[in-house]
Amino acid sequence: MPKTLEFFFDYLSPYSYLASTQVEAICARTGAILVWRPVLLGAVFKATSNVGPATNPFKAQYLFKDLLRWTARYGLPELVLPEGFPSNSMKADRLGLVAQEQGRIERYTRAVYAAAFQRGQDIAQAPVLEAVLREAEIDPAPALARAESAEIKARLRVNTDDAVARGAFGVPTFFIGDEIYVGNDRLDFVEAALAR
Amino acid sequence: MPKTLEFFFDYLSPYSYLASTQVEAICARTGAILVWRPVLLGAVFKATSNVGPATNPFKAQYLFKDLLRWTARYGLPELVLPEGFPSNSMKADRLGLVAQEQGRIERYTRAVYAAAFQRGQDIAQAPVLEAVLREAEIDPAPALARAESAEIKARLRVNTDDAVARGAFGVPTFFIGDEIYVGNDRLDFVEAALAR
Numbered sequence: 001m002p003k004t005l006e007f008f009f010d011y012l013s014p015y016s017y018l019a020s021t022q023v024e025a026i027c028a029r030t031g032a033i034l035v036w037r038p039v040l041l042g043a044v045f046k047a048t049s050n051v052g053p054a055t056n057p058f059k060a061q062y063l064f065k066d067l068l069r070w071t072a073r074y075g076l077p078e079l080v081l082p083e084g085f086p087s088n089s090m091k092a093d094r095l096g097l098v099a100q101e102q103g104r105i106e107r108y109t110r111a112v113y114a115a116a117f118q119r120g121q122d123i124a125q126a127p128v129l130e131a132v133l134r135e136a137e138i139d140p141a142p143a144l145a146r147a148e149s150a151e152i153k154a155r156l157r158v159n160t161d162d163a164v165a166r167g168a169f170g171v172p173t174f175f176i177g178d179e180i181y182v183g184n185d186r187l188d189f190v191e192a193a194l195a196r
Numbered sequence: 197m198p199k200t201l202e203f204f205f206d207y208l209s210p211y212s213y214l215a216s217t218q219v220e221a222i223c224a225r226t227g228a229i230l231v232w233r234p235v236l237l238g239a240v241f242k243a244t245s246n247v248g249p250a251t252n253p254f255k256a257q258y259l260f261k262d263l264l265r266w267t268a269r270y271g272l273p274e275l276v277l278p279e280g281f282p283s284n285s286m287k288a289d290r291l292g293l294v295a296q297e298q299g300r301i302e303r304y305t306r307a308v309y310a311a312a313f314q315r316g317q318d319i320a321q322a323p324v325l326e327a328v329l330r331e332a333e334i335d336p337a338p339a340l341a342r343a344e345s346a347e348i349k350a351r352l353r354v355n356t357d358d359a360v361a362r363g364a365f366g367v368p369t370f371f372i373g374d375e376i377y378v379g380n381d382r383l384d385f386v387e388a389a390l391a392r
Contacts, residue, residue, distance in 0.1 A: 056245060
């Protein structure tokens with residue numbers, strides 16, 4: 001029976017972006033099933049009394065160097081941090097769940113992250129999200145309306161609550177069954193576990 | 197000209213322990229010079245308004261799982277956390293600098309970390325440190341006296357202040373010239389940079 005990799009992430013998180021560029025290939029190599037699970041990072045932090053590393057100025061300075069090393073390693077364009085980083089990702093997260101209903105979360109995710117971390121755009125802005133949706137071949141107006149539905153709002157809360165209940169305290173966080181792995185830099189542990 | 201790898205660490209830090217088991221081999225493979233630089237982690241945290249991950253109970257729970265994955269990967273005995281972790285490492289750190297004067301910091305470091313993270317002993321306790329010194333072939337009484345000297349105390353402060361001035365906010369932290377790398381999990385970046 002194939003294993004399942006649950007990928008908990010938020011569209012405002014640069015390390016989630018990095019991980020998002022690897023998880024499909026990891027699942028392809030190991031025959032695992034990938035489940036994309038957007039969460040609201042702010043709510044995860046609140047529930048776990050955690051804060052992002054960028055809130056400490058000493059860490060923040062290092063963070064950007066580290067991110068550039070990862071984009072170099074992964075062969076991605078040099079990472080840029082969007083203006084006003086970290087932005088409000090609630091709308092982008094909900095639209096991720098709308099994209100998922102339409103079977104388009106992979107391309108939506110690529111488009112959001114390219115806007116944020118390759119072009120430095122603010123994904124809290126409606127025109128940015130509309131362009132992202134079009135890039136993912138999703139009709140913007142009905143998607144934006146659907147993103148405000150009770151079902152989609154509830155689904156984001158369920159993902160977020162489930163992540164916290166199972167031990168997550170940030171993103172990206174990965175689960176293989178009950179086993180938790182935290183951070184883009186643990187993807188080698190993830191791949192080894194999927195390959196076992 | 198050979199490159200120099202400066203390894204900033206504290207004897208109370210399990211991730212420093214992990215890194216300590218790898219740095220000699222990395223330098224041997226890349227022809228780099230290894231410089232052991234013990235620091236007082238508490239002072240680094242104070243200077244940078246940082247805290248250890250174990251202070252957040254959600255992170256602490258994950259931390260131990262992560263440490264076990266690393267000891268398995270490195271082929272080390274299953275890690276144990278000492279009683280009263282994190283303990284006071286001031287004396288152990290100063291003794292590291294005494295061991296360094298005697299050209300024995302490698303074996304002293306192995307002995308301290310084995311006591312702490314393989315046998316779960318409290319390295320703040322004098323009898324534990326005396327046994328560690330004997331294991332490292334260091335005469336305990338003069339070493340313990342030397343550890344209280346103004347020179348050794350100043351040297352620990354210099355290491356700590358230098359780490360902070362150059363951007364460190366925790367341990368283990370590595371420098372190759374001005375380039376900073378944070379965490380045992382960045383040793384692959386360190387090795388790649390040394391090999392360049």
